[in-house]
Amino acid sequence: MNAMSFLISTVFDLYIMVVILRIWLQMARADFYNPFSQFIVKATQPVVSPLRRVIPSIGSLDLATVLFAYVLCVVKFVALQLVVSGGVAFGPEFLFIGLIALAKAAGGLLFWILLVRAILSWVSQGRSPIEYVMHQLTEPMLAPIRKILPQMGGLDLSVLVLFIVLQFANFLMGDLIGPIWYSL
Structure with a gap:
């Protein structure tokens, strides 16, 4: 059951991230003609x-x-419940769990986008089209942090600060919601 649970979770998580990226690209008005945007x-x-x-x-x-991303989150939870327990008693709480799962997926996606941006900034130094889109997506969140926290020794610590905020939010939601948060 663990193997099937892993497979279902991974496939759904990857596609949910792609769908959330589409929403994020539109809201950030990122370059539509970028190869990464075209893939999404x-x-x-x-x-x-x-x-x-x-x-x-x-x-x-x-x-x-x-709505599509939300439905995917609900379907993922239902599919995982079917695999783990062999049955599902669908109730109104699944609709709330879908919202929670969507928020968690968005936070996870932000973490990975920040990590990819940080790695690309060391490796490609602005020559990658993916790095340009990552910059467009994350800069609205990092710029306010940079105003408060200046660069130290040529290092931009704003990504680290946002990582800490994301981890804090993750632990806080785990404390507030409990085991459901970690099972999503």
Whole structure:
């Protein structure tokens, strides 16, 4: 059961991250013609395009894509419950768990994007098209931290500060919600 649980969780997590990235790219108004952005759009377009015809956007928020990410989180939780316990008693709490899972996935995605950006900043030094998109996605969160915390010895510690905030939020949610948080 652990192997199947791992496989289901990994496949769902990867695709949920791609869908959340699409939402984030749109909200950040990132370069649409970047190869990384094109991959994200092409990976989600078959499902999002029909949903967009039915579900309108609200300002810059693509509600169809948000709903799709939310549904994926609920389906992931149901699939994991089926594998682990052999059955599921679907209830209204699953809708709340879907929101929690979506928030956790967004936080996890932010962590990985920050990590990739930090590694690319050491390796590619601005020559990678992926680094450009990572910059567009994370700069709105890192700029306010940089205003408070100046660079020390040429090192930008704003990513480290955001990592600490993310870890604190992760532990806090684990304390508030309990084992469900860690099972998502």
